[in-house]
Amino acid sequence: MLRPLMSVAALELRTRLRDGTALVVALIVPIALATLFGLALGGDDPPLRATIGFVDLDRGEFSASVRREVMSNEQLKGTLTLRELPSRQEAQRSLDAGDIGSAIVFPQGFTKSVGAGSGGQVAVLTSAESPLAGVVANAIVDRISSVVDARTLAVRAALAYGVAGDRVKELVERNGAAGPGLSLADDPMEGGKIDLSVYYGSGMAALFAFFVVGASFRSLLTERRQGTLNRMRAGPIPQWTPIAGKALVGFGLGVVSVVATWASSSLIFGTSWGDPVAVFALLVAHVLAAAAITMLVASRAKTDAQADGVTMVVSFVMAFFGGSLVPLYNLPGFLQKVALLTPNGWTSTGLIRLAGSGGGLTTVIVPIGVLCAIALVAGGLAAAGFRKGLLG
Amino acid sequence: MTATLACTGLSKRFGDVLAVQDVGFAIAPGEAYGLLGPNGAGKTTTISMLVGLLKPATGNVTVCGTDLAAEPLAAKAKIGYVPQEIALYPELTGRENLRFFGRLFGLPRRELAARIDEVLDLVGLSDRADGKLGTYSGGMKRRINIGAALLHRPEVLILDEPTVGVDPQSRKAILDGVERLVADGMALLYTSHYMEEVERVCDRVGIIDHGRIVAEGTRHELVAMVGSADTIELMLDGDVDGAFDKLQALEGVVEAVRTGTGSVRLLAEGGRYVLPAIITAVDGRATVTAVEVIEPDLEATFLHLTGSKLRD
Incomplete structure (x- = not known):
């Protein structure tokens, strides 16, 4: 056989x-x-080198958290640079001059507004000359949005149940409902x-x-x-x-x-x-x-x-x-x-x-x-x- | 005595076509049996069923008493099959081809080497054994084709048109070799388009047509079926119907058949002597444009039984 x-x-x-x-x-x-x-x-893939303008008119917990996470993220070290800028106008000028690839603008009172359950809007400035920097800035803002949405929902729920306004912030943070912490995930592609x-x-x-x-x-x-x-x-x-x-x-x-x-x-x-x-x-x-x-x-x-x-x-x-x-x-x-x-x-x-x-x-x-x-x-x-x- | 190869009631259908119906015959040890039939008569289909390549719809095959369907490997080990085409590897030498097919039959290495030498000697190719098969002539390839079926000393050798396209010298060598094998006691099933080969090699002949065996017997028995009458083939031009009526009534004509628009076949005693009377009988009605007288032999029997010549 x-x-x-x-x-x-x-x-x-x-x-x-x-x-x-x-x-x-x-x-x-x-x-x-x-x-x-x-x-x-x-x-x-070609290494990303992007400089993102950071306009912090809020000076609150949210903007500080984003700055901290971006600066400490291992994946972004050496590839992403945050440049502090004083105003939206200055950010636009730097963008037009090609000094930065995109910009994130935190408006004044952003953290307070979110804490009161009213939400908030972060602006992103992008340039057609630097599409990758725009993608990165938008990705960061997307993460912020989800945190903001969760926290707004939590605050509104607390208020609806009669929690006193001065206790809402403490209650929401104590229960871990959408704290201000923002974590940037690693490479989103499966397998790395x-x-x-x-x-x-x-x-x-x-x-x-x-x-x-x-x-x-x-x-x-x-x-x-x-x-x-x-x-x-x-x-x-x-x-x-x-x-x-x-x-x-x-x-x-x-x-x-x-x-x-x-x-x-x-x-x-x-x-x-x-x-x-x-x-x-x-x-x-x-x-x-x-x-x-x-x-x-x-x-x-x-x-x-x-x-x-x-x-x-x-x-x-x-x-x-x-x-x-x-x-x-x-x-x-x-x-x-x-x-x-x-x-x-x-x-x-x-x-x-x-x-x-x-x-x-x-x-x-x-x-x-x-x-x-x-x-x-x-x-x-x-x-x-x-x-x-x-x-x- | 147990037949070396026997089949009964073999039938095979391909779609709507009944290729073989109720075929049966038996070959005794040392007997050479010829299977004659025109193209498409069912010879190759029958052989394919005998060697286990096709499963019959009905019927059975035994080889030295071993049922092919029940014990295919044991039955096949007793068969030497020589297909119609040169079923060998052109990129291998003659010796390598023989070695490969010998291994499939389970011959031990040393025995196989000795058998290859014997077979090469038998087919007369010892001096060319180590040349690539692709460089061989058609006749040499045919001889290796046969040799590959002899390595395991089969009980029955099945040869399907073994001399197609070979030169006269190789043809003679093949027929001489086949006769020696039969003389040594090997049973043989032989198909060919060459009537003289079948007459020379085979003891008995089966005539197959439209998938059926229409006659079987020794050469003498088959020839006797058409008696001593000659077959006369006529081609006529003119009033063929009128001429045919006259021919039917002619003294000495045993049988008359219209075989085409202008063709008539007569069976007549002493055909050559009746010819003048035939010419006279049709005169005035038709003109004889061609005539052929075939004396009683296997060819005439075949023509009589199948209505066509073997090589049509």
């Missing part, structure tokens, strides 16, 4: 290595493309900051896994055309032996390909994809899913040329929508949801989590589970297709 299987696998491996396609598709092209993309687009060389390295690995395993299943159709598949099947071997032998080689080469791309990316760019055990498990699950999908294509294709074409289309569609060619966070919201219909999307999501969070196997247990489920469903459909077609 095992000997025929190993004979088929050995012949497949030998054929793939002899004609050079395995080396080119599994190693040279994905590593070269991952390296080129990494060199061209790699590294972190990822070097783009990791994105493109994993993307190329995920894309080429389809081609590598697909070539083995395509060769089943070539063998059917040249009659060798039927000749094998006429021998005393289980019907699944030719498919299993080729699947074994395709899967093995696929794993070698993704691991080599991972290793080269890490060595060339000095980046880490995350916990090695978890990365390996995730990549193996991806190759498994890719193998099942390309097997499904081969089970339904009539000729090897048709299988080639369909595999190519499927691979690129999965790669694009799954974040292998364009980082997931650059895709519009609905496409980010579509990405989760593809194995590449789950592989990208898992690798982002691993690279960003430093987590282990448990971090990617869901993506691995989904990839295995995809493999199971596609593999089942492929088996049914083979029974009707190649083995029918």
Whole structure:
């Protein structure tokens, strides 16, 4: 039972290595493309250097809290500078002169107004010349707004229940209802900051896994055309032996390909994809899913040329929508949801989590589970297709 | 005695087409059986069911008493199958091809190496064994194609059109080799478009047409089915209906059949001697534009039973 299987696998491996396609598709092209993309687009996003004007006409708790949080935030150190300005007019002049990128203006009586339950408005001045500084200023003000809304609501509620005006402030703060403290969260992107060389390295690995395993299943159709598949099947071997032998080689080469791309990316760019055990498990699950999908294509294709074409289309569609060619966070919201219909999307999501969070196997247990489920469903459909077609 | 290869009631349908219906025959040890039929008659479908590539809708196959459906691996281990096409790997050498297919039959390494040498000697390719198959001539490929089916010393060899497209020298080598195997006691199922090959190699012949075995027997038994009468094929121009009526009534004509708009087939005793009377009978009604006299042989029997020539 095992000997025929190993004979088929050995012949497949030998054929793939002899004609050079395995080396080119599994190693040279994905590593070269991952390296080129990494060199061209790699590294972190361009560092933000923004100076934001800070006009504090309030001189109260709120403005002091914002100033304190911004100045002490580790993420913003060295990238964001607050410049104190005396008035809104001065802030506008500095903005027009390009001395600052945006400005936040706390009006007089802001803290008092919020404390009385009347809310308050913080103004943001922005310039088209410095869009990033404007985004940062607006993000800070958004945080302030939510705190203000909560505190206003709490004060109004206290007053409505007959709490004396001079006791409201003390009651609200004692009960922790929207204190003046403002905390700025870290990078809002799941998984934290990822070097783009990791994105493109994993993307190329995920894309080429389809081609590598697909070539083995395509060769089943070539063998059917040249009659060798039927000749094998006429021998005393289980019907699944030719498919299993080729699947074994395709899967093995696929794993070698993704691991080599991972290793080269890490060595060339000095980046880490995350916990090695978890990365390996995730990549193996991806190759498994890719193998099942390309097997499904081969089970339904009539000729090897048709299988080639369909595999190519499927691979690129999965790669694009799954974040292998364009980082997931650059895709519009609905496409980010579509990405989760593809194995590449789950592989990208898992690798982002691993690279960003430093987590282990448990971090990617869901993506691995989904990839295995995809493999199971596609593999089942492929088996049914083979029974009707190649083995029918 | 248990037949080496036996099938009964084999049927197979592809969509609306009933490709094979109720086919059955048995081949004794050391017997050579020929399966003759025009293109599309059901020969390859029958063979595909015999070697386990297609599952029959009805019927069963046994190889040396082993049921193919119940014990497929054991039954297949006794069959040597030579497909119609060159089912080999062109990028491998002749020896590598033989080694690969020998391994599928589970031959131990050392035994396999010895068998490969024997088979290469048998097919006359020992000196070219290590050349790439892609560089072989058509005849050499055919010989390796047969050799790959002999490695495991099968009980029955199934050859599906083994001499298609080969040069006369290779054809002779193949037929000589096949005759030696049969003489050594191997059972043989042989299909071919070449009637003379079947007449030379096979002890018994089954004629298959439209998916059915329409006749079966030794060469003599089959030829006797059309008696001693010659078959005369006529092409007529003019009043064919009037001429046909005259021909039917002609003395010596056993049977007359309209086979086309202007074509008539006659079965006549001593056909060559009846020809002048035939020409006279149609004279004035039609003109004979072509005539062919076929003496009783397997070809004539085939024509008589299937209505078409083997290579049509």
